[in-house]
Amino acid sequence: MTPDEYCQQKAARSGSSFYYSFLFLPPQQRRAITALYAFCREVDDVVDECQDPQVAATKLAWWRQELTRLPAGKPQHPVTQALQAASTEFHLPEEQLQEIIDGMEMDLQQSRYLDFKALSLYCYRVASVVGLLAAEIFGYQDRKTQKYAHDLGVAFQLTNIIRDVGEDARRGRIYLPIDELQRFQVTAADILNARHSDNFRRLMDFQIERAESYYAQAIGALPAIDRRAQRPGLVMAAIYRTLLDEIKRDGCQVLSQRTSLTPIRKLWIAWRTWVRG
Numbered sequence: 028m029t030p031d032e033y034c035q036q037k038a039a040r041s042g043s044s045f046y047y048s049f050l051f052l053p054p055q056q057r058r059a060i061t062a063l064y065a066f067c068r069e070v071d072d073v074v075d076e077c078q079d080p081q082v083a084a085t086k087l088a089w090w091r092q093e094l095t096r097l098p099a100g101k102p103q104h105p106v107t108q109a110l111q112a113a114s115t116e117f118h119l120p121e122e123q124l125q126e127i128i129d130g131m132e133m134d135l136q137q138s139r140y141l142d143f144k145a146l147s148l149y150c151y152r153v154a155s156v157v158g159l160l161a162a163e164i165f166g167y168q169d170r171k172t173q174k175y176a177h178d179l180g181v182a183f184q185l186t187n188i189i190r191d192v193g194e195d196a197r198r199g200r201i202y203l204p205i206d207e208l209q210r211f212q213v214t215a216a217d218i219l220n221a222r223h224s225d226n227f228r229r230l231m232d233f234q235i236e237r238a239e240s241y242y243a244q245a246i247g248a249l250p251a252i253d254r255r256a257q258r259p260g261l262v263m264a265a266i267y268r269t270l271l272d273e274i275k276r277d278g279c280q281v282l283s284q285r286t287s288l289t290p291i292r293k294l295w296i297a298w299r300t301w302v303r304g
Contacts, residue, residue: 030109031058034065037106044270044288047297048263052165059113059164060259065106067127067157074134075198083135087128094124117164126156138200139215143237146204147181154187155180158260165257169250172257178248179260182241186267189234189274193221193282203234221282231279235271242268255304265300266293 028036038046038061049060070090077083096102097111098121113119130152140146158180162172188195188202195202196218208215211230216222242264249257266288274286288296 028105030105031062033105034058034061034109037065037068044263044266044293047266047290047293048259050294050297051301052259055116056164058109059117060161062106062109062113063119063157063160063164066110066124069104069106070128070131071153074131080135084132087131087135091125091128094121094128097121113164119160119163123156123160126152130154130156134200140202140204142204142206146202149202150181150184151177154184158183161260162257165259167250167253167256169252171248171250172253175245175249175253175257176260178241178245179264182238182245183263183267185234185238185241186271189231189238190270190281190286192218192231194285196221196282203230207233218282223280223282227282228279231281232275235275235279238271239268258301258304262297262300266296269296 043064045064049057052060070087073083073086073090077086093102093104093107097107097114100111102108102111114121130149133149133152140149155177158176159173162176192203201215201218203218207230211233212226213224213230217224217227246261246264254261269292270286270288273288274281277284277286
């Protein structure tokens with residue numbers, strides 16, 4: 028199996044909305060974004076699948092070292108071997124790849140966030156940086172597109188947090204800011220014990236409104252000249268906004284279920300958005 032095949036298999040197996048967003052790209056860009064996505068999956072899996080935080084930290088340290096081998100052309104893992112070609116061709120800064128690992132390390136160091144400012148740093152590292160790297164791969168002419176990529180990354184991560192409240196709680200993590208829990212009179216125990224209430228529903232409505240505002244802000248910032256090149260992000264935004272609509276329609280039952288869209292529905296949304304340009 029070649030490095031590119033390994034990354035393709037990793038991306039396809041995940042069933043992520045990210046995967047559907049780059050189905051229609053030219054081969055060169057598709058290989059690069061698939062390698063980037065596979066890298067994100069590898070380091071994310073370290074945190075999610077390792078029961079021992081020290082083992083997870085050791086594995087992330089290995090990935091840090093692996094990234095330093097990119098410039099010398101000596102990466103050891105299939106993902107970084109594929110990523111090396113993408114990094115060279117599309118000028119992906121190693122510092123930004125390292126920042127993604129910084130975000131994963133935050134998951135090992137904390138399981139609560141005091142306020143949205145603290146959560147924003149996490150969103151930047153695990154999602155906005157990915158958006159900025161993806162924008163380089165897709166190409167742009169106007170630097171304002173970087174603002175679009177940053178805000179779209181935040182919107183994606185906020186959507187993930189909303190969708191995964193229950194799943195994260197079962198791992199002992201609560202990403203919803205503590206001051207907002209207090210404002211809506213929802214306790215950590217309510218979330219950890221999956222106690223749905225009117226207050227929790229209002230809290231989630233607030234979270235959804237904020238995510239939607241980031242989508243609107245991002246798309247509003249995208250210069251017309253770069254809209255066509257940045258279609259993969261627009262595809263993913265369309266899929267994720269549909270997911271938010273479904274969560275809201277279900278009454279924000281995210282403590283006990285994980286709302287998702289079927290593959291065929293994701294494919295339909297992706298094709299429709301791509302064709303519209």
